[in-house]
Amino acid sequence: MTAHVFLNGEWLPAEAARVSVMDRGFLFGDGVYEVIPVYSRRPFRLEQHLQRLQHSLDGIQLANPHGIKEWIGFVTKLAGEAEWEDQSIYIQVTRGPMAVRNHAFPKVVRPTSVIFAEPMTTPPASQREQGIAAVSAVDIRWLRCDLKTTSLLANCLLRQMAVAAGCVETVLFRDGFLTEGSASSIFVVKDGVLLAPIKNHLMLPGITYDVILELAASHGLPHQVRDITEAETRSADELWMCSSTKEVLPIVTLDGKRVGADGTAGPVFAQMYAWYQEFKATVMRAE
16 A cells, blocks of 8 residues: 655655565564654654654664654655555664674664555544453563564564454553553553553653643643552553554453443543544644
């Protein structure tokens, strides 16, 4: 579905874009990525996504092959020329090809940079109105989840658990505490207070996570950023998942048990969703 791909400084038809079989991203998952939502051809929170990209690159000791102004130019160009008004733009940077397969970094690094767009796939209204089902699992991922790396096999396995159970997401716990979802941030609402896990090396610093906390602060919604126990999560009045492409969705069942008193999308979610849409519209108009 992608018409054109930016590959190492060149715009190519998707079918002509090729990388070496010796690319470390292919062999080792040695790379990082970002997914940027685009509404009406305007990238949402682009600079924040690029800052997170830089954090991930720093974390794997890979120099950024482009400056922030270059990245903004590439993304803006693609957003303006892709065939869809609403898109998700994918950026990936790997450590590039090597002469011989070797775990150690090559002495000369030639990063591979890729950008492409896909149509934005937003959740159906039924998921927002009726809520979604989730399962839970022990967080089996590595200890640098704050880096958005392409090594996502554990996330894929965890997400597949949800798919196999007819659910949308897998909520993860490590040592008795909530971390995040297999591909989302997770929020808890208890007694009218919004609870968010602390940003640390065990979870991705979500862009949508930040927006939700900013909206809670600006609208006076009581909120706390702290460690959240598994027991608190399971006894929540409301449970949400959020991501750049899913925005905010209510989780109404966890492991087959209702969330809250009646297992429906709650009033705090409804208010946050309205605030989020208003904020998004305001930002898009301003840009």
